[in-house]
Amino acid sequence: MGSGEPNPAGKKKKYLKAALYVGDLDPDVTEDMLYKKFRPAGPLRFTRICRDPVTRSHLGYGYVNFRFPADAEWALNTMNFDLINGKPFRLMWSQPDDRLRKSGVGNIFIKNLDKSIDNRALFYLFSAFGNILSCKVVCDDNGSKGYAYVHFDSLAAANRAIWHMNGVRLNNRQVYVGRFKFPEERAAEVRTRDRATFTNVFVKNFGDDMDDEKLKELFSEYGPTESVKVIRDASGKSKGFGFVRYETHEAAQKAVIDLHGKSIGGKILYVGRAQKKIERLAELRRRFERLRLKEKSRPPGVPIYIKNLDETIDDAKLKEEFASFGSISRAKVMMEVGQGKGFGVVCFSSFEEAAKAVDEMNGRIVGSKPLHVTLGQARRRW
DSSP: OOOSSOOOTTGGGGSOTTEEEEESOOTTOOHHHHHHHHGGGSOEEEEEEEEOTTTOOEEEEEEEEESSHHHHHHHHHHHTTOEETTEEOEEEEOOSOTHHHHHOTTEEEEESOOTTOOHHHHHHHHGGGSOEEEEEEEEETTEEEEEEEEEESSHHHHHHHHHHHTTOEETTEEOEEEEOOOHHHHHHHHHHHHHTTOOEEEEEOOOTTOOHHHHHHHHGGGSOEEEEEEEEOTTSOEEEEEEEEESSHHHHHHHHHHHTTOEETTEEOEEEEOOOHHHHHHHHHHHHHHHHHHHHHSOOBEEEEEESOOTTOOHHHHHHHHGGGSOEEEEEEEEETTEEEEEEEEEESSHHHHHHHHHHHTTOEETTEEOEEEEOOOBSOO
16 A cells, blocks of 8 residues: 555554455455455455345445455555456455544545546555545446545645645546535534525425415515425425525525514414525434434333323332332333323333233232233333
């Protein structure tokens, strides 16, 4: 692997020294095919194709673990972008500790690439500036999408690449090379910039009778519009939202201020700056992360569900009734406006404890009602 700086002994101790990641694999490639491909480079411990844990479908990447680090490095230097099953594969050091990748340090973004530049060409173009951990031209079914990522093992190498390559013409196209930014960071930049200049307005929560002309009439009071559109489904029915694009930012801003929260046809309008796609994706990521953390915070165990609870039963009483069957991580009566809804859940530490509780408590009268107790699905997180 090319490098513009010395690579002292032990530099790769932060990687699994004799293991290589193999990416962009054809879905028909097997462990045996990997073994046969890499065995000439040196003795192997194992090869592995990564698969979906549920469907067992091929994920398009795998690992080759050599017995000796020198053989792994030789394979990396000489076999990167070779063909297997007619498709070039990408090699990089396996990184069991993904903190460097997630930090973004040393990662750069390249855009406006000519479609003829592939992973191999990209690698050799940028390897002069330092040790490359990974590089990838982003592609779809039609080939290169014109942008790529290169991850160096140091910030200094990334800065050298940006300094020398930003603005350079490659195959008659001037490329942009800059620091990689996470989607949330780019979304924040777009949001800050767009707030001072936006002309596109998003409108929602209007009635089915709203059409383009009525929407234009409502919003034209604030300035000349370039386009007005009510979004409809395949049958032509309004989806209850639309967009208005003004000629000036001032008109758009005044429409947002005056019309947001206004009642039209008995419905309260939402009117705001139309978000860019990157902002919407960042918001979806934030929502997903909040849900993930909420799910993670729930205690582990096996739940049982209890119906027909007496109104006098609260969390403490529910836990007390089931405590004799084992260790309880949570007992919860579902409430609505301070009143029990008649059902709840108890989470035990093991399946055996939960099963025993179901067996002995189903049908038992607690308070004034017979309980209906069933076993929930055992999950790692509840």
